[in-house]
Amino acid sequence: MARTNLKKQLSKISDLATLPVVANNVIQITNNPKSSALEVAKAISQDAALTSRILKMANSAMYGFPQKITTINHAIVILGFANIRNLVLAASIYDMFAPNGQPQLFDRVGFWEHSLACGITSKLLAKRLGIKNIEEAFIWGLLHDLGKIVLDTYFHTDFAGVIKLVEEKNILIRDAEMEVLGYDHAEVGGIVAGNWNLPQTLIKVIRFHHAPPQANESMRLAAIVHMADIFCRAIDLGNGGDRKIPCMHPEAWELLDLDKESIKALFTEMEQEVIKSQAFLPI
Amino acid sequence: MKITPIEKDAGFLRQTISDLHEQIDLLSMLQDISKQLISRFDFNNIISLFLGMVKEIIHYNAAALYLHDEQKKCWRLVDRSGADDPELDAIDIQSSIVQWILHEGRWSPLNPEHRTKNSISILPLTGAQKTMGFLLMSSHADRDVFTQSNMKLLSFVASQASIALENQTLYAQLHQSREYIENILESINNGIVTIDMENRVTQINKNATAMLGLPSADIMGTPYHDTFDAPAVAVIDAVRKRTLLDGFTPETVHDFYPTTDLKIPVAISSSLLREPDGTSIGITFVLRDMSASKEIERLRQLDELKSEFVSNVSHELRTPMSIIKSYVEAILNQVSPSDYHTQREFLHIVNNEADRLSNMVSDLLDISRIEAGKFYLDLEEVDIAAVIESVVEHLQGKSTVHTFTTDLSGSLPNITADRDKIYRVFLNVLDNAVKFSPEGGVVSISASTRDDTVTCVIADNGIGIAEPDIEHIFDKFYRADTSDAGNISGTGLGLSIVKHILEEHKGSIDIASSPGSGTSVTIILPVFADYDSGSRTDT
Structure with a gap:
């Protein structure tokens, strides 16, 4: 596909892929620093199904709160605004692109497993780097490949070509995307996230998770997700859409400053945390 | 139910923008406060500023600050603010919820489900390494304090306070170790x-x-x-x-x-x-x-001198005693009772030796009195010329080889002094002149008066004294170490006592000498000394 068509193609995505209103409202409300837990709770409560799923996730082993959280308001004050917003976002986006039970060319179950593992790994890496709001890192990892699932949903035929090429040539999905579409899932994901008014950091991480230095001031965060992606593929957590491991970006590697021992420890931790978060899928 | 997207609501957007502006103002103000907070090194100062800032943000009714006690490994209540609240005291700070909140490090409510009047919340103080403490607060439940901005603000204030407390701890440690080092230096x-x-x-x-x-x-x-x-x-x-x-x-x-x-x-x-x-x-x-070590050296020398003295004195006491004993034995056993001449000769020797003994014992008593500070003068009018003449007479009786010349310049005034002690002075000095002129010779004594003082010069042409010995000659137990003087007896106390006696009389003694050419001793005594009352009484 010619590069000139890109804009046109992507504007089509903007029209098609719209975030559910509740998720959108929650993002808008949490963007206002003066918003209260009650306002956010009110917005979420408008969707009963979402409410019960948020409570289920809030009560999961991943957060380890010693008592049962029974109301959204409680969940917000206990887990914090960022956690709740991320849970709403994760649940809503998962709903939009959930596996539909039928065998498909693009392995959606594997995709979400990979995304969840990446979220967990990003959180672990962020903690190791001393980043304070590690709950944000989870959503960066979880949504970094948003573009792939958008492409599979809205450009299904073109994307099928990409998958076929990956299998034929055993190449990276990103290289196949460039060859077939002329752009990659990172670019698509970035545009969609922008349209959804997601936080700027998240947009940058999605857009530059294959090229962290281009994320400028968010380079450190993009590097975390970049490395999390590679680590998850290395120990085969989920399915990234190809059977290859992308090249490690040297600057990202230097920035994270990991030695052999800490990588070994990280792999063990990753596997344990992934087991703990099984209750998350389906999100 | 139709859910409306609020981004279409112009009012909401306007409100959000205005709230954001407000937020920026607040943040810049907080930055100023935080600067204040982290530039402080006084513990109480940091705590009160922190509590004040938190109160400004969420208007708590009561608050209790707990910090981790590093020694006892437990939470310690360090400060309270606001009203007394039994509800706060009742909180079990070991409970799993409290532990979970401290682990997560986020400001969280403890009882969000309970519809009580007050809402209890915990604000953890997380430092760079670990959780340093937490603030337990109680606020009105109907106030909607759990806003996103409050959460951000409190987390910011708590992190700044944690840094300030960490700095304060380091500063205190630094201060303590500096004090410790200073203490070492001073000790x-x-x-x-x-x-x-x-x-x-x-x-x-x-x-x-x-x-x-x-x-x-x-x-x-x-x-x-x-x-x-x-x-x-x-x-x-x-x-x-x-x-x-x-x-x-x-x-x-x-x-x-x-x-x-x-x-x-x-x-x-x-x-x-x-x-x-x-x-x-x-x-x-x-x-x-080095004065201290010099003093130790002096005491060590003194100690040596004392040992030497004890052996000297024993020897000195034994010599006259054995002479007395052998002569008395001879009188009793060997000299015929009719040999009156020999008996007299021997008894004369016994008498002399007994005098020697008596003098030595007096010297020893005097020196111990001087050392004990109980040396007193028995003052009276003394004719100094008579004293000198009586000493010369006494010595002439003992020595046949020495010639004594006296020049007492006509009339010397009477002086106020202790007669016996002045006698001792001249006896000692003249006796020395005799002793240290072993081959015989002339001992000259001259005395003159001038300006209410009497000056006596006693000169001999004996063996003299070496230069380095002169400065020690008045020291207790000191005896000039000359081979010539080796056979001359003495305790080494005489001149020390002489000097003391003269000083008590406000007088002085001076010695000029060189080896081989004799010695000249100058004694100066005031005619009327200004005695203090202590010297007049004799106990």
Whole structure:
């Protein structure tokens, strides 16, 4: 596909892929620093199904709160605004692109497993780097490949070509995307996230998770997700859409400053945390 | 139910924008407060500022601050703010919820499900390494305090307070270790001075200030050239120069003048202060007051003299005793009772030896009285010429080989003195003149009066005294070590007592001599001395 068509193609995505209103409202409300837990709770409560799923996730082993959280308001004050917003976002986006039970060319179950593992790994890496709001890192990892699932949903035929090429040539999905579409899932994901008014950091991480230095001031965060992606593929957590491991970006590697021992420890931790978060899928 | 997207709501957007502006103002204000917070090193100051800031944000009714006690490994209540609240006291800080909140490090409510009047929440204080403590707060439940901005603000304030507390702890530790080092420096008996490479004093202990005669130790940062006196500067300059060349200097002794009328010998050693990488950063000087060690040396010598004295005295006492005994035995057993002449001769010898013994015992008694401070004068009008003549007469009776010449210049005035003791003075000095002129010779005594003083000069042409011995001649137990004098008896106390007697009389004694050419002793006594009442009484 010619590069000139890109804009046109992507504007089509903007029209098609719209975030559910509740998720959108929650993002808008949490963007206002003066918003209260009650306002956010009110917005979420408008969707009963979402409410019960948020409570289920809030009560999961991943957060380890010693008592049962029974109301959204409680969940917000206990887990914090960022956690709740991320849970709403994760649940809503998962709903939009959930596996539909039928065998498909693009392995959606594997995709979400990979995304969840990446979220967990990003959180672990962020903690190791001393980043304070590690709950944000989870959503960066979880949504970094948003573009792939958008492409599979809205450009299904073109994307099928990409998958076929990956299998034929055993190449990276990103290289196949460039060859077939002329752009990659990172670019698509970035545009969609922008349209959804997601936080700027998240947009940058999605857009530059294959090229962290281009994320400028968010380079450190993009590097975390970049490395999390590679680590998850290395120990085969989920399915990234190809059977290859992308090249490690040297600057990202230097920035994270990991030695052999800490990588070994990280792999063990990753596997344990992934087991703990099984209750998350389906999100 | 239709859910409306609020981004289409112009009112919501306007509100959000205005709230964001408000937020920016608040953040810049917080930055100012945080600057204040982290620039403080006083514990109570930090705590009260922190509590004040939190109160401004969520208007709590009551708050209790707990900090981790590193020694006891538990949470310790350090401060309270606001009203007394039994609900706060009832909180079990070991409960799993509290532990979970501290682990998560986020401001969280403890009882969000309970519809009570107050809402209890915990704000963890998370430092760089660990959770340092937490603030337990109670606020009105109907106030909607759990807003996103409150959460952000409180987390910000808590993190700043944690940093400030961590800094304060480090500062306190630093302060403590500095005090400890200063304590060590002060407890060292020597003077310690350190200077930097620009010659500024960086450390000085009290001993050093005392030795240098500085009014206070508050001269840190001042070049030593500006504060030490000239002799000290000269010494330090020289030592510093050598230290810079060699890295250290061995101990050398110099005179220091802490006050104008006090000179103390000080031994100085020094070494270069170096950073671990070898860069020189200054010099440490160690100043040792040598007066103490000199005093020890003096006492040691005195002790030696005393031992020598005991053996001398024993010998001296035994000699006359054995002479007396053998002559008395001879009279009793060998001399015929009719040999009156020999008996008389022997008894004369016994008498002389008994005198010698008696003198020695008097000397010993006197010296012990002097040492005990119980040496008193029994004052009366004394005809000094008569005293001298009686001494000469006494000695003439004992020596046949010496000639005595007296020149008492006509009429000498009577003086107020202790007759017996003045007699002892002249007896001792003249006896010495006789003793140290072993081959016989002339002992001349002259006396004259001038300006209410009587001056007597006793001169002999005996063996004389060597120069180094003269300055010690009045020391207790001192005897000039000359081979010629080896067979001359004495306790070494005589002149010491003489000097003391004369000083008690406000008089003086002076000796001029050189080996081989005789000795001249000058005694000066005031006619009317200004005695204090203590000297007049004899107990």
